Amino acid sequence: MTTYEITSRHLASQPTAVVRGGMPVAELGEWLADSYRGVQEHLDRIGMHPSGPPFARYTFLGEDVAVEAGFPVASEIAGNGRVEPSALPGGPAAVTTHLGRYEDLEAAYDAVHDWLDTQGYTPAGPHWEVYFTDPNAEPDPAHWRTDIVAPYSAP
Numbered sequence: 001m002t003t004y005e006i007t008s009r010h011l012a013s014q015p016t017a018v019v020r021g022g023m024p025v026a027e028l029g030e031w032l033a034d035s036y037r038g039v040q041e042h043l044d045r046i047g048m049h050p051s052g053p054p055f056a057r058y059t060f061l062g063e064d065v066a067v068e069a070g071f072p073v074a075s076e077i078a079g080n081g082r083v084e085p086s087a088l089p090g091g092p093a094a095v096t097t098h099l100g101r102y103e104d105l106e107a108a109y110d111a112v113h114d115w116l117d118t119q120g121y122t123p124a125g126p127h128w129e130v131y132f133t134d135p136n137a138e139p140d141p142a143h144w145r146t147d148i149v150a151p152y153s154a155p
Contacts, residue, residue, distance in 0.1 A: 004096045004111035008119075011149075013090035016055075017043055017077045018070030020084065025065050029102075032056060032069050039070040042083040048073055057088070057128035089125060094150045101141040105129070105148070112150045121152040 019035035036054050043049060050071035059066040068086060076085045094115055098108040109127075116123060132145040 002107055004108055006094050006096050006112060006115040009093055009095050011090050011093050014072045014088040015076045016070050016086045016088055017073050017083055018068045018086045019082055020068045022064060022066045024063055028065060035069045039083050042080055046077065048077060053130055053132050055128050055130045057126050059126045088128065089151055092152055092154065094152055096148050098146045098148060100144060105146065108148050112148055116152055120155055124151045124153040
């Protein structure tokens with residue numbers, strides 16, 4: 001069993017370029033890959049580069065998920081109808097790192113939720129995942145690094 005170290009960070013608000021969607025969880029992987037390509041193509045067209053790795057911000061709704069996926073950027077972008085400007089919120093957040101398959105992320109989420117409960121903190125909005133490893137470039141999931149970021153409010 002993996003032990004997760006949870007850290008509390010105070011995050012600055014971060015402008016992002018995203019695609020938004022809603023779908024059954026089973027369709028998420030293909031949708032994410034297409035969305036990241038679309039955002040990268042739009043950024044290339046407007047002469048902007050991502051300022052960090054791709055992320056996806058989730059709201060789970062039973063078997064479905066509402067998701068916002070894209071990249072952090074240095075400043076707000078103009079949208080194109082599919083790609084839109086957004087922002088990751090600033091404020092306190094619990095953060096942990098998961099090494100391994102995406103299918104095993106649940107243990108990292110459990111550790112974050114347990115930590116929030118122990119500290120007496122309340123989740124404050126949707127969490128997000130930051131993907132540091134491209135599975136196409138690194139086929140061994142043992143080397144995949146994903147950060148879980150869960151904003152919270154303190155009592």
